[in-house]
Amino acid sequence: MSEPILEVRDLKVSITDKPEVQIIKGIDLVIRPGEVHTIMGPNGSGKSTLSSTIAGSPTYTVDSGQILYQGEDITAATADERARKGIFLSFQYPTAIPGVTMVNFMREALKARRGEEVPAREFLGELRETLAKLKMGEEFARRYVNDGFSGGEKKRAEILQMGLLKPDLAILDETDSGLDVDALRTVSEGVNALRRPEQAILLITHYERILNYIHPDFVHILVAGKIVRSGDASLAKQIETEGYDPILKELGLTQEVSA
Amino acid sequence: MADTQITTDLGVYAEAQVSAAAAARSEPGWLVRAREEGARAFAATPMPTPALRPWKYTDLSGHTIEAFAPDAAFAPRVTGSAPSGGFAGTIAAALTDAAQATAVEGALGSVVQGTESKFVAANAAQWTGGVFVHAPRGGAFEAPVTVDVAGTTGAIYPRILVVAEANSEVTVIVKNRSTEAPLLVAAVVEIVANDDARVRVLFDGDWGASTVEFTTLRSRIGRNADVQVASLALGGHLLKQQIEALIEGQGANSLIRGIALGDADQHFDFVTLQDHMGPKSTSDVEIKAALAGASRSVYYGITRVETTAGGSAANQENRNLLLSDRAKADSDPVLEILTADVIRCGHGATVGPVDQEALFYLQSRGIDYRGALKLLVGGFFASVLNDEAFAALSEDMLERVQQKIVNADL
Numbered sequence: 317m318s319e320p321i322l323e324v325r326d327l328k329v330s331i332t333d334k335p336e337v338q339i340i341k342g343i344d345l346v347i348r349p350g351e352v353h354t355i356m357g358p359n360g361s362g363k364s365t366l367s368s369t370i371a372g373s374p375t376y377t378v379d380s381g382q383i384l385y386q387g388e389d390i391t392a393a394t395a396d397e398r399a400r401k402g403i404f405l406s407f408q409y410p411t412a413i414p415g416v417t418m419v420n421f422m423r424e425a426l427k428a429r430r431g432e433e434v435p436a437r438e439f440l441g442e443l444r445e446t447l448a449k450l451k452m453g454e455e456f457a458r459r460y461v462n463d464g465f466s467g468g469e470k471k472r473a474e475i476l477q478m479g480l481l482k483p484d485l486a487i488l489d490e491t492d493s494g495l496d497v498d499a500l501r502t503v504s505e506g507v508n509a510l511r512r513p514e515q516a517i518l519l520i521t522h523y524e525r526i527l528n529y530i531h532p533d534f535v536h537i538l539v540a541g542k543i544v545r546s547g548d549a550s551l552a553k554q555i556e557t558e559g560y561d562p563i564l565k566e567l568g569l570t571q572e573v574s575a
Numbered sequence: 576m577a578d579t580q581i582t583t584d585l586g587v588y589a590e591a592q593v594s595a596a597a598a599a600r601s602e603p604g605w606l607v608r609a610r611e612e613g614a615r616a617f618a619a620t621p622m623p624t625p626a627l628r629p630w631k632y633t634d635l636s637g638h639t640i641e642a643f644a645p646d647a648a649f650a651p652r653v654t655g656s657a658p659s660g661g662f663a664g665t666i667a668a669a670l671t672d673a674a675q676a677t678a679v680e681g682a683l684g685s686v687v688q689g690t691e692s693k694f695v696a697a698n699a700a701q702w703t704g705g706v707f708v709h710a711p712r713g714g715a716f717e718a719p720v721t722v723d724v725a726g727t728t729g730a731i732y733p734r735i736l737v738v739a740e741a742n743s744e745v746t747v748i749v750k751n752r753s754t755e756a757p758l759l760v761a762a763v764v765e766i767v768a769n770d771d772a773r774v775r776v777l778f779d780g781d782w783g784a785s786t787v788e789f790t791t792l793r794s795r796i797g798r799n800a801d802v803q804v805a806s807l808a809l810g811g812h813l814l815k816q817q818i819e820a821l822i823e824g825q826g827a828n829s830l831i832r833g834i835a836l837g838d839a840d841q842h843f844d845f846v847t848l849q850d851h852m853g854p855k856s857t858s859d860v861e862i863k864a865a866l867a868g869a870s871r872s873v874y875y876g877i878t879r880v881e882t883t884a885g886g887s888a889a890n891q892e893n894r895n896l897l898l899s900d901r902a903k904a905d906s907d908p909v910l911e912i913l914t915a916d917v918i919r920c921g922h923g924a925t926v927g928p929v930d931q932e933a934l935f936y937l938q939s940r941g942i943d944y945r946g947a948l949k950l951l952v953g954g955f956f957a958s959v960l961n962d963e964a965f966a967a968l969s970e971d972m973l974e975r976v977q978q979k980i981v982n983a984d985l
Binding site: 414415424481 | 931
């Protein structure tokens with residue numbers, strides 16, 4: 317079996333500004349190259365905290381445990397160091413940055429990821445190609461980063477960056493939320509078209525529908541900061557039909573689950 | 576006793592010395608008298624103190640102008656080709672041309688009175704070289720006039736007079752540069768924009784690290800005329816620019832834009848005035864400062880809409896981005912609305928740190944902290960940098976701003 321790309325060991329995470337609030341309460345997770353892992357769970361279970369923490373967000377602080385990436389302990393690494401190594405986070409709510417154009421931003425990002433200047437011609441070629449795969453017009457690149465983007469545009473812009481930066485691990489945080497059926501198909505197909513076979517995916521979602529496009533090898537159910545169950549794709553199907561209640565009852569948990 | 580004291584300390588700033596210098600330059604009588612009046616006002620006016628509202632955050636106590644010896648050889652270099660009947664050159668040269676000399680005599684000191692403040696009085700008495708830009712009636716300069724101000728040490732007194740006759744058009748770019756030696760710059764810029772004239776003045780400010788600048792710029796704007804003033808402040812130790820618009824004509828427009836990027840112990844102080852007198856006149860001020868190190872920005876601006884200025888619209892904004900926790904900004908926009916008949920009159924001021932979410936977003940793509948700030952500062956300035964008021968400045972402005980971030984104390 318190939319070496320893990322990501323290994324999370326007994327990870328406990330709290331909010332930096334509120335150290336008394338621990339959100340992740342001991343998670344273990346192993347992801348190998350090429351695998352697709354899905355994390356599902358009710359609102360407030362810690363899905364986004366886990367994804368932000370793996371990406372290095374300063375909003376969260378690791379209380380204990382380790383994050384290993386390609387065998388290296390990156391628990392203390394900054395977000396930009398992690399990204400240059402090949403971790404990519406597709407944000408649930410991408411931040412608008414007025415005044416900074418997508419094209420300038422993406423060129424800087426690609427330069428950082430590759431560790432060298434990217435010739436303008438080469439960059440623009442790759443940008444055009446990637447835009448086309450996502451059915452996005454070239455004018456998109458001249459707009460300010462996420463500024464005034466519709467929900468669908470924001471998610472496509474995230475996948476556009478994934479396609480350009482070619483990460484080894486892409487964390488897709490609710491990339492399906494807020495998308496209608498057509499937009500979901502475009503974004504999902506974009507993920508598949510831009511994904512390299514060895515690229516691993518950690519997909520955070522509420523719903524099973526995106527899994528019709530991006531087929532998971534493993535499904536993990538996160539409740540109250542812990543993975544309470546892991547399985548294959550059939551586990552997601554079970555959640556879709558029965559909801560989280562049966563699992564919560566079985567485990568004796570009483571967390572309120574919103575629809 | 577006081578008189579003796581002043582006479583002793585004034586040195587070359589004393590009236591007798593000023594008269595002698597003017598005579599040595601063979602200046603016309605009206606100009607010699609204006610300089611003497613300036614010298615008397617200089618002697619009689621104390622240095623401004625923080626008790627005066629525009630000087631609240633720029634404390635000059637312990638400093639004197641007299642400590643800086645005027646550089647008598649200073650003259651800005653003026654590059655530009657005027658349309659027929661117009662002029663672009665030094666005031667000294669304009670005075671040798673009868674028609675232009677009349678225009679200079681009619682306008683010099685008419686917008687900024689030589690007695691109105693300590694620094695203006697020093698300039699009125701001491702200015703050398705001078706710049707006169709004259710756009711003739713209905714005429715347009717094909718390219719911007721460039722004024723290169725190159726200071727070395729001591730004190731320089733740049734004096735710029737722009738007269739735009741009816742329905743004329745001109746753009747003036749003032750490039751401020753100096754060495755690392757201590758230098759005092761006290762500049763006065765007067766703009767007369769007659770009916771339907773379009774005038775743009777841009778400061779490209781990149782002084783050496785020990786330069787202190789005090790500029791008074793004022794425009795008098797006629798009917799349907801449009802005056803745009805833009806200032807880029809990168810260099811210098813202390814910079815205080817007072818940019819004022821007397822919006823006299825019906826339908827006249829004033830636009831003021833400023834960008835300051837501070838580092839180390841740089842101090843930038845902007846004072847603006849939009850004085851609406853003409854009905855249906857408009858004005859818009861936007862000053863943005865990004866501050867690294869222990870740098871500081873100060874903004875104090877007044878929008879005044881007089882009783883005669885019914886139907887006017889005004890906007891005034893000052894935004895400050897703190898790049899370090901030692902940086903500081905004070906912002907005070909003031910509205911004085913004296914008529915009930917205004918279309919809109921807005922003002923806004925913000926002082927805040929870098930958006931942490933935006934920072935994380937950029938860093939999550941592999942861009943390091945400094946690189947992310949470079950992008951964010953560029954983005955913060957974009958609304959002003961991309962403004963047409965700055966269009967005449969070289970396209971490398973964003974690059975120069977970002978280059979300063981690369982080396983800044985963040």
